[in-house]
Amino acid sequence: MSALQFPCTIFKSQNRMDDNSARDMRYGDLSASQLKTRYGLNYISDRVDPWTLTRRSALDNPRSMFCCNGRPAGAKITRQQCTAILFDEFRQLSREFSLYGPYCHLIEKMITHMQHGGGTPFRDGALDQALKQHIRNDKSEDNSTRILLAKTFEERINWDNKYYPVDQKNELCKAILRGRLPKFDRFQDSFNGMGITVHDTWATHITIKSLSVANNRYRALVHYKIQDHFGLDDEDITKGKFLAFNFFRIWFVLQRCNLFGFRPFMTNIEATIEITGHRNGY
Template identity: 65%
Template sequence: MAALAFPCTIFQTQNRMDDYGAKDMRCGDLTEAQLKTHYHLLDVSTKANPYTLTKITPFSQPQSMFHGSRGEGEKISRQQCTNILFDEFRHLSQAFSVYGPYSHLIKQMITHMQRANGAPFRSMYLDSALREHIIRDNDSDNSTRLLLQAALKDNIDRENKIYPVKNKDKLRKAILKGKLPKFDRFQDNFNGMGITVHDTWATHITIKSLQIDNNRYRAVVHYQIQDHFGLDVDDISKFKFNQFRFFRIWFVLQRYNQFGFRPFMTNMEATIEITGTRNENEK
């Protein structure tokens, strides 16, 4: 019987890694008229008008009863304007990142967007958040870790101490039954992960090694996950995004053809161990 060789990638999403052609990776592709007409982005910032490159004062804010009575605000350069918008962008992020070890990440990622010209982003905090999510998910119906554990237990050839090649697809099907790690839980609305990652774009799961001793087995499993720190037109068209100035500023900084700040790939990885026995009661 042929044995599965390791490392072996057992699952890949249809969305591919490093997909710079994705809709939310576009930048600098929309005009002022498109932003205003199609996406209703007239009131973008409380600090600076991105279209006229002027500072906004209490008298010049669109919602002010004195709007227009004192003329436009002070003229500023495009660089000064984007700096003001990014500062406001960071300030507004506090509403989505209230507590916890990941609360600082959103400001760090906004600054990365401002300065890194689209370079990929990595952080040990993202890797830690991913590993914690996988390890702490104890929902037997959704946890890819627990579903993979069950599939290994049921399909290992213990007599020959191998995992048969013919059973490889059962590992992929086990993962498909569950829910891939995403940061869309209730707590992610406040701990910084919901705003930095939330959903994910691509996931690869690889068994790096599998050791089988008598009735016990030990698998080392690696998760590689990638998300896009960018907005597409579907995002900004939804009220749940458009209602927040945070997302309006983000979209204009990314998509306005006078700015065009590049979105970027957010890379995360985690390695876990999955162990088990033939029967749950065996020690």
């Protein structure tokens, strides 16, 4: 019997990394007519009408008692001006979903990256920290991949020879499959900024970077690499809760309309977690 060699990747999600063919990575593929007729996106913004390139006033808001009073259209603007106004409103509306906490600034930063980044991947240390804290703070015996891996190390390490057997590698993958991969869909994520920036995730890789065994103790370094897509697909915008908010209507139009066509992007998040334990739990 031989020892498993490290680093060793023990889990890869079915969805692959860097998948530009995913539905939420499409951009500039829909006409104004399609957006209005197929998705009901006639009214997008309280500040501007992107279909006629005219400014609005507060009285133009269809939720206002003063709506639809036959007033003439507002001042004409250029497409560049319209784009700038939409992105400013996009950022302003994002604050409704990111009220406070160490990650509340991220959504505006990511919107600006969509505006100017040209589809390049996005990284931020705050996202990495959020992932690390999420994994560390998950105390669920049934769902925490960290806890399930710890139990597997304890049970499967060859303690007498001080290594992890190569023929037990699959048990590490099973431990991940029994748990729940880190996602930012908890209650607190609905207002701390992580739910609107990441929420669910697209792809996950988990790699054991190192494992040392000595004195009936082990220490493992486990690396989580997670990728999400900052983009919307058709299913997103047809959900009532999304379609009801100008925030998502603006996002969808800026991304998918061929008049704008701003590219979605990959959000890359990584964290290395230390897992330690003892032989027989002592």
